[in-house]
Amino acid sequence: MQSTVTATDFFFLGLSVHPLSPRTSVGVVNRPHLHQRAMEVFFFFDGSVEIDFLPVTISKAEVFVFPRGLVHYKRNGGEAPAAAVSELDSQLFHIELxxxxxxxxxxxxxxxxxxxxxxxxxxxxxxx
Structure with a gap:
């Protein structure tokens, strides 16, 4: 059976993802901030990073979601550089320190x- 679904069936006007690719050295802190207009999804590839104001550390192959408006930070407290991709669900995501x-x-x-x-x-x- 042939599918009739095309890429245009999944187009939503105004909905986009803004990717950020942070690579952090040991000891580097991404200062506390929030995004009033966007949710952030943090995909982690290598190393380990302390996140949020909770004692949570995420490691390789883990994901963390920051809801819109939540104050959060990221800190590489590990022994090696960390690599991740941070995706925000808005073109106008605005970072407020x-x-x-x-x-x-x-x-x-x-x-x-x-x-x-x-x-x-x-x-x-x-x-x-």
Whole structure:
């Protein structure tokens, strides 16, 4: 029986995947960030990487999904370089760094005391 399904049957206007191919050296940290407009799927090929704010380490041939809007980071805490492909499900995925989101207001960087006040923390909490 001949199939009548073609590639055009799977075309969705506006739906795309934006690939990123990070190769990280030992000790390199991808700073905490989030994607307000995209979900990220992290395909891991070689080495090991610590991800998210949970004590999770992914290794060769594993996959991790970061839901849209979840603050996350990646750190190569292994003994060898790591290789992965990160896919985002939007052409306008926007990377928002957490430091900028927490510490930048009205076109200027906040002082340490302003950040602590914003987060309702005391100096002992941050430096203690």
């Amino acid at each position: 957490v430091g900028q989101a927490l510490c930048f207001r009205n076109r200027r960087w906040l002082t340490e005391s302003e950040v602590l006040e914003e987060m309702k923390l005391g100096l002992g909490t941050m430096h203690g």
